[in-house]
Amino acid sequence: MSKDQSKEQAARAAEQQPIQPQGTQMQVKWDDTNMKSSYANVCNVMSTREEVVMMFGVNQAWQAGTKEVTVQLTDRIILSPHAAKRLSLLLTNIVKQYEDRFGQLNIT
Numbered sequence: 001m002s003k004d005q006s007k008e009q010a011a012r013a014a015e016q017q018p019i020q021p022q023g024t025q026m027q028v029k030w031d032d033t034n035m036k037s038s039y040a041n042v043c044n045v046m047s048t049r050e051e052v053v054m055m056f057g058v059n060q061a062w063q064a065g066t067k068e069v070t071v072q073l074t075d076r077i078i079l080s081p082h083a084a085k086r087l088s089l090l091l092t093n094i095v096k097q098y099e100d101r102f103g104q105l106n107i108t
Contacts, residue, residue: 040056040075047081047084051079052081052083054078054079055073057072058071
């Protein structure tokens with residue numbers, strides 16, 4: 001592909017993009033047609049420089065004093081570090097709202 005062809009394609013793509021007036025916000029439409037719901041009572045997180053990996057699962061060990069616990073992992077979500085930071089801020093705010101309404105959560 002020549003440079004002229006690349007410029008033409010870029011120009012056509014730019015023409016197809018809606019122009020947002022400065023100071024207006026983009027509206028987000030949430031499409032939940034393919035969404036699934038899962039329950040988790042266990043979460044583990046690990047990271048590399050490029051990604052944050054969250055694994056969710058269910059601990060079904062109901063007896064205290066068990067020497068070994070098996071957690072059935074059900075979902076893994078991989079985020080960029082920027083998306084992980086935004087998620088952290090959202091979770092911090094929602095937990096604060098929860099505690100304001102229902103009282104302090106004590107984690108031991």
